Amino acid sequence: MLGRPTDGRRAALTALGVLAVTAMTTAAATAPPPAPLPASTAAQTVGADKPPAQVLRALERDLKLTPAQAAERLVNEAEAGVRAGRLRLSLGQRFAGAWLTGTTAAELTVATTHSSDVSAIEAQGAKAAVVQRPLADLRAVKEKLDKAAAEAGTKDAPVWYVDVPSNRVVVRAARRAAATSFIKAAGAQDAGVAVVVSAERPRPLTDLVGGEAYYIEGSARCSIGFSVTKGDQQGFASAGHCGEPGNRTTGVNQAAQGEFQASTFPGKDMSWVAANGDWTATADVKGEGGQKTQVTGSVQALVGASICRSGSTTGWHCGTIQQHDTSVRYSQGTVDGVTRTSVCAEPGDSGGPYLSGSQAQGVTSGGSGDCTSGGTTYYQPVNPILSDFGLVLKTATAQKGTAPQDEPANDQWSAGRVYEAGSTVTVGGVRYQCLQSHQAQSRWAPDGTPALWQRV
Numbered sequence: 416m417l418g419r420p421t422d423g424r425r426a427a428l429t430a431l432g433v434l435a436v437t438a439m440t441t442a443a444a445t446a447p448p449p450a451p452l453p454a455s456t457a458a459q460t461v462g463a464d465k466p467p468a469q470v471l472r473a474l475e476r477d478l479k480l481t482p483a484q485a486a487e488r489l490v491n492e493a494e495a496g497v498r499a500g501r502l503r504l505s506l507g508q509r510f511a512g513a514w515l516t517g518t519t520a521a522e523l524t525v526a527t528t529h530s531s532d533v534s535a536i537e538a539q540g541a542k543a544a545v546v547q548r549p550l551a552d553l554r555a556v557k558e559k560l561d562k563a564a565a566e567a568g569t570k571d572a573p574v575w576y577v578d579v580p581s582n583r584v585v586v587r588a589a590r591r592a593a594a595t596s597f598i599k600a601a602g603a604q605d606a607g608v609a610v611v612v613s614a615e616r617p618r619p620l621t622d623l624v625g626g627e628a629y630y631i632e633g634s635a636r637c638s639i640g641f642s643v644t645k646g647d648q649q650g651f652a653s654a655g656h657c658g659e660p661g662n663r664t665t666g667v668n669q670a671a672q673g674e675f676q677a678s679t680f681p682g683k684d685m686s687w688v689a690a691n692g693d694w695t696a697t698a699d700v701k702g703e704g705g706q707k708t709q710v711t712g713s714v715q716a717l718v719g720a721s722i723c724r725s726g727s728t729t730g731w732h733c734g735t736i737q738q739h740d741t742s743v744r745y746s747q748g749t750v751d752g753v754t755r756t757s758v759c760a761e762p763g764d765s766g767g768p769y770l771s772g773s774q775a776q777g778v779t780s781g782g783s784g785d786c787t788s789g790g791t792t793y794y795q796p797v798n799p800i801l802s803d804f805g806l807v808l809k810t811a812t813a814q815k816g817t818a819p820q821d822e823p824a825n826d827q828w829s830a831g832r833v834y835e836a837g838s839t840v841t842v843g844g845v846r847y848q849c850l851q852s853h854q855a856q857s858r859w860a861p862d863g864t865p866a867l868w869q870r871v
Contacts, residue, residue, distance in 0.1 A: 469702030500850025512579025515719030563601035625700035626725025638767030653766030655680030681748030726764025
């Protein structure tokens with residue numbers, strides 16, 4: 416990161432560091448699966464049927480696709496997210512993850528711990544993988560590592576995550592001995608944790624259109640993530656390591672811009688800045704060649720899905736999602752729950768936005784490598800930012816109303832609230848279960864959005 420070496424977080428801005436310049440019953444197992452959802456419905460809900468030209472061009476360049484393949488991939492990813500969500504609910508505790516493969520993401524694989532689920536998975540057009548450990552068990556192992564990281568030294572074992580395709584938890588370390596020591600400290604030595612010896616050492620990348628530069632206290636530079644609102648206040652979300660509450664910011668034009676209202680780092684890597692009256696929140700993200708693409712929601716994409724990133728240093732680049740729920744040890748501390756990608760980034764890109772199609776995914780936290788030789792990056796998912804800070808994402812289709820109440824009334828569905836996959840709500844006396852994590856919009860009511868909600 417680029418910045419002043421003062422206290423913990425600002426010191427981070429001086430290093431190349433944080434990219435800143437339910438068990439299922441037997442009857443349920445044999446019940447016929449729900450009818451497949453038309454791909455067009457899912458694609459229309461998340462805007463994959465009419466993708467931004469900048470997204471298509473970047474996918475063609477970075478994933479080596481033809482125009483037709485890029486367009487097909489986005490539709491396939493949207494449709495697969497719905498099928499995976501429905502299978503996740505029907506499999507319950509036997510669900511062991513889902514991921515995409517193939518040039519156009521045409522193959523969805525859903526893992527289960529019981530062979531009796533294979534026919535139900537295949538009936539949804541997915542490939543079945545029968546594995547040993549359910550996703551819940553893998554996450555429990557990772558939680559042991561998360562807790563141990565607070566006390567154990569993980570400098571030489573800086574990355575760990577749940578790897579659903581291999582059905583295991585993985586620790587990436589510079590030395591095998593460092594990983595072994597970390598795993599033992601967590602009491603996970605008998606949990607089948609895999610070790611990958613790697614020279615990768617992630618660091619934060621530092622240096623109201625997503626991807627444009629902003630400056631902190633006239634010194635460090637980061638990138639705007641996504642425009643947000645909180646009541647009548649406009650602003651933007653970014654990385655937590657970019658600044659602390661009270662830090663003032665200036666925009667790409669060096670004009671006074673706003674002030675950090677909240678910031679979390681380490682632990683998480685999230686912040687939001689309230690802008691002054693001279694700045695207007697937009698749904699825009701700066702894409703290829705400075706052209707703008709618009710955000711239409713925050714539906715979380717699957718492992719294997721394509722993703723593009725914008726940043727004030729390196730611009731617009733694409734890759735794929737490799738793992739969710741990753742923990743990364745930076746020199747300033749551990750950040751949990753980030754997503755690992757194959758997209759490159761460099762210092763100054765920190766805080767910038769990640770999009771899958773037109774769906775907001777997160778803001779740049781850190782990484783390794785560069786955009787010349789290639790690299791790995793990690794982003795802080797956007798939905799926890801919105802939820803933790805009570806923010807509403809600015810989208811191309813204006814959302815009605817302000818942020819929801821702190822506590823929902825009788826589980827009633829509410830626009831502006833972040834719903835995780837598996838959450839249940841009530842609309843008109845009918846119960847619905849969430850298929851894909853997202854922030855609710857007024858146009859995405861459960862009774863009219865089968866791509867996001869399933870009646871139960």
